[in-house]
Amino acid sequence: MGRKLLTEHINVEGINTFEVYRKHGGYRSVEKALKTMTPDEVVEEVKKSGLRGRGGAGFPTGMKWSFLAKPEGVPRYLVCNADESEPGTFKDRQLMSKLPHLLIEGMITGSYALGARTSYIYIRGELLYVLRILEKAIAEAYAAGFLGENILGSGYSLDLHVHPGAGAYICGEETALLESLEGKRGNPRNKPPFPAVQGLYARPTVVNNVETIAAVVPIINEGGDEYAKLGVGKSTGTKLISACGHLNKPGIYEIELGVPVEEFIYSDEYCGGIWKGRDLKAVVAGGSSVPILPKELILKNVAGENRLMTYESLSDGGFVTGTMLGSGGFIAMDETTCIVKNTWNFSRFYHHESCGQCSPCREGTGWMEKVLHRLEHGHGSMHDIDLLVSVAKQIEGNTICPLGEAAAWPVAAAVRHFRHEFEWHVTNPKEATAPGAAYRGKAVLA
Amino acid sequence: MAKITFDGIEVEVPDGTTILNAARQIGGGIVPPAMCYYTPLKGSGGKCRACLVKVSAGSAKDPRPMPKLVASCITTVQDGMVVENTINQQVMDVRKGIVEMLLINHPLDCPVCDQAGECSLQDFAFEHGVSTTRYEEERRTFEKIDIGPLIQLHMTRCILCYRCVYTADQLTPERVHGVLGRGDASEIGTYIENIIDNEFSGNVIDVCPVGALTDKTFRFKQRVWFTKPVNAHRDCKTDKCGGRVTLWYKGKDVLRVTARKDEYGEVKEWICNECRFDKKETSDWVLEGPAHINRASVIAQNHYELPVVNPQVIQDLPESTTRELERNPPLRLGGLN
Numbered sequence: 110m111g112r113k114l115l116t117e118h119i120n121v122e123g124i125n126t127f128e129v130y131r132k133h134g135g136y137r138s139v140e141k142a143l144k145t146m147t148p149d150e151v152v153e154e155v156k157k158s159g160l161r162g163r164g165g166a167g168f169p170t171g172m173k174w175s176f177l178a179k180p181e182g183v184p185r186y187l188v189c190n191a192d193e194s195e196p197g198t199f200k201d202r203q204l205m206s207k208l209p210h211l212l213i214e215g216m217i218t219g220s221y222a223l224g225a226r227t228s229y230i231y232i233r234g235e236l237l238y239v240l241r242i243l244e245k246a247i248a249e250a251y252a253a254g255f256l257g258e259n260i261l262g263s264g265y266s267l268d269l270h271v272h273p274g275a276g277a278y279i280c281g282e283e284t285a286l287l288e289s290l291e292g293k294r295g296n297p298r299n300k301p302p303f304p305a306v307q308g309l310y311a312r313p314t315v316v317n318n319v320e321t322i323a324a325v326v327p328i329i330n331e332g333g334d335e336y337a338k339l340g341v342g343k344s345t346g347t348k349l350i351s352a353c354g355h356l357n358k359p360g361i362y363e364i365e366l367g368v369p370v371e372e373f374i375y376s377d378e379y380c381g382g383i384w385k386g387r388d389l390k391a392v393v394a395g396g397s398s399v400p401i402l403p404k405e406l407i408l409k410n411v412a413g414e415n416r417l418m419t420y421e422s423l424s425d426g427g428f429v430t431g432t433m434l435g436s437g438g439f440i441a442m443d444e445t446t447c448i449v450k451n452t453w454n455f456s457r458f459y460h461h462e463s464c465g466q467c468s469p470c471r472e473g474t475g476w477m478e479k480v481l482h483r484l485e486h487g488h489g490s491m492h493d494i495d496l497l498v499s500v501a502k503q504i505e506g507n508t509i510c511p512l513g514e515a516a517a518w519p520v521a522a523a524v525r526h527f528r529h530e531f532e533w534h535v536t537n538p539k540e541a542t543a544p545g546a547a548y549r550g551k552a553v554l555a
Numbered sequence: 556m557a558k559i560t561f562d563g564i565e566v567e568v569p570d571g572t573t574i575l576n577a578a579r580q581i582g583g584g585i586v587p588p589a590m591c592y593y594t595p596l597k598g599s600g601g602k603c604r605a606c607l608v609k610v611s612a613g614s615a616k617d618p619r620p621m622p623k624l625v626a627s628c629i630t631t632v633q634d635g636m637v638v639e640n641t642i643n644q645q646v647m648d649v650r651k652g653i654v655e656m657l658l659i660n661h662p663l664d665c666p667v668c669d670q671a672g673e674c675s676l677q678d679f680a681f682e683h684g685v686s687t688t689r690y691e692e693e694r695r696t697f698e699k700i701d702i703g704p705l706i707q708l709h710m711t712r713c714i715l716c717y718r719c720v721y722t723a724d725q726l727t728p729e730r731v732h733g734v735l736g737r738g739d740a741s742e743i744g745t746y747i748e749n750i751i752d753n754e755f756s757g758n759v760i761d762v763c764p765v766g767a768l769t770d771k772t773f774r775f776k777q778r779v780w781f782t783k784p785v786n787a788h789r790d791c792k793t794d795k796c797g798g799r800v801t802l803w804y805k806g807k808d809v810l811r812v813t814a815r816k817d818e819y820g821e822v823k824e825w826i827c828n829e830c831r832f833d834k835k836e837t838s839d840w841v842l843e844g845p846a847h848i849n850r851a852s853v854i855a856q857n858h859y860e861l862p863v864v865n866p867q868v869i870q871d872l873p874e875s876t877t878r879e880l881e882r883n884p885p886l887r888l889g890g891l892n
Contacts, residue, residue, distance in 0.1 A: 467603070
């Protein structure tokens with residue numbers, strides 16, 4: 110099993126308390142950064158590490174940090190995006206509830222690097238119990254002198270606040286998150302200006318995922334170069350994968366990027382294969398918004414090479430034959446799964462969560478859901494299938510924020526790879542809508 | 556100053572101008588449609604996606620094209636930017652898609668809608684839409700709500716442009732209405748039934764691009780194309796109201812009073828409710844003469860003037876380009892023939 114940088118001590122009893130966490134080497138990165146490094150050196154280490162955003166987009170974190178505008182006399186903010194609500198993704202919840210101090214440590218080091226004096230953790234409203242864990246941990250960190258005025262006598266001061274959302278998926282989009290944090294309706298903003306220039310309260314702001322901020326801790330402790338030795342190519346370090354679906358051992362795995370997908374699914378070290386001895390049908394590799402891939406394409410790319418759990422390997426083939434690593438929400442579906450029903454389910458989610466600000470997403474997500482509902486319940490026609498593709502295309506790329514794409518991609522990919530199954534729903538409605546029915550025919554590979 | 560090329564026509568505009576406003580300097584059929592953007596309202600725009608254009612070169616310094624279509628109403632120009640609108644097939648296709656999206660939950664009740672004839676959505680659909688629908692499901696409907704004695708809200712027609720929200724924010728001291736709900740369940744409302752009561756509230760009727768907010772003193776009185784617009788003014792005592800309006804006559808009767816609008820349907824000066832709702836006698840006003848209406852509209856074919864390309868821009872162009880442009884769609888008047 111590969112190295113664990115984030116979750117090494119996750120099962121130690123009492124690791125959620127300051128004392129135990131400190132005993133296991135906690136807060137070393139804060140000491141190292143504040144006492145021996147300048148903020149720019151911290152940013153430089155993160156750049157060297159090759160760390161990429163763990164929230165889904167995979168943008169290089171060091172680069173994001175160096176884009177932050179630094180006008181004189183204007184406060185800057187680091188905001189942690191803990192609004193994890195993508196179906197299939199549940200890694201941050203675990204990380205925060207078990208290792209709250211890891212996130213806080215990362216926030217302190219990160220805030221120091223960016224010169225932020227006030228930082229926020231915006232947590233999903235449904236995770237109220239995690240909010241309480243974090244607040245307790247923050248109070249401990251204040252008491253131990255790692256937060257507040259003049260941390261460790263370095264002259265650097267930081268205040269850290271946790272703020273709960275009110276249950277909207279859209280508030281995971283960074284500008285909607287900032288709007289919500291400001292106390293407004295969580296509508297995404299038009300970009301530009303980007304948060305790095307005008308973010309929270311119109312001040313320069315960096316918004317990072319929980320796991321990204323946590324990863325700063327081992328990077329500072331061991332050095333960026335050491336971190337970059339893990340992984341493959343431009344996908345460095347470790348990544349938390351929340352595996353769910355028809356697996357023998359679903360759960361959260363910290364993997365070194367570069368593990369073959371086949372090994373991840375079938376080896377006993379990880380998911381232990383498909384449950385009940387069934388065959389794998391399809392995989393959604395990075396949370397519900399990335400394209401679904403049939404078994405043949407998720408295990409090997411078109412060239413016949415093994416697919417690896419890396420940003421590059423999973424996106425090999427673009428959206429025609431590839432997908433994305435996304436946020437690491439790995440959903441495996443066995444041969445009894447109905448893809449049409451599953452697509453309808455995803456679509457229903459996006460319809461429910463669209464903020465309603467821009468017209469393609471507001472109207473299009475609902476439309477797709479209704480057409481899919483029709484197909485799934487045996488009332489669809491052949492041209493409904495083309496209609497789905499066409500509506501998805503009308504949404505994609507024409508919206509204010511990426512939710513439009515997140516809604517369009519899974520639908521487009523499902524039709525692309527499982528068109529036969531959609532057609533089967535049209536031609537054999539009675540059979541297809543029977544309880545537990547699933548199409549066993551071949552998927553479209555290219 | 557920044558020089559940009561819009562659909563092959565060069566225009567120089569001050570820095571910080573949006574692409575849409577730069578296109579409006581040129582004028583004519585090349586101007587992207589705008590359903591939510593409203594120049595007098597700060598922060599408006601970016602929502603309807605009707606004005607999406609292709610930026611095929613970002614600037615002189617960085618001539619890479621922008622990867623996605625951008626909303627021209629909120630994207631500012633850069634020196635050396637090259638923008639494609641009517642000459643780009645992708646833009647035209649996307650725009651058709653936007654019309655479709657805006658119409659799937661619209662009741663299409665133009666025959667009984669007071670806005671018909673001066674409705675931005677009607678114009679937009681007429682110019683860019685298709686004449687059939689692929690939408691089979693039930694449309695979203697709402698009950699009509701009276702928000703005060705003078706304004707009626709019919710959410711069924713609303714396209715959620717947010718203009719009325721910005722108007723209330725920026726014109727009046729306390730906003731009591733806003734957008735409630737999420738996704739396609741969003742609606743304009745006052746949450747707990749409330750009336751909008753302040754002396755500038757009537758302006759939400761003027762900014763509404765569709766017939767969602769209508770003047771209750773004018774509802775069902777007359778089709779707008781049978782009324783005659785006349786500019787007039789009075790000495791209005793209300794603070795911030797200039798008293799300069801357009802009166803809409805049918806015979807000798809003033810049927811309604813609106814603010815004066817420019818060719819893009821944007822209010823030039825806000826007017827107060829007293830001018831709008833209470834002063835409906837010719838004797839209340841000093842008449843200035845017929846209002847000059849030059850906006851493209853569904854009914855414009857009969858008695859409104861069609862928009863033309865700003866002659867000044869044309870004069871500055873070399874003759875060969877002018878000849879070329881005359882054969883090209885951007886110069887075809889209004890796209891309404």
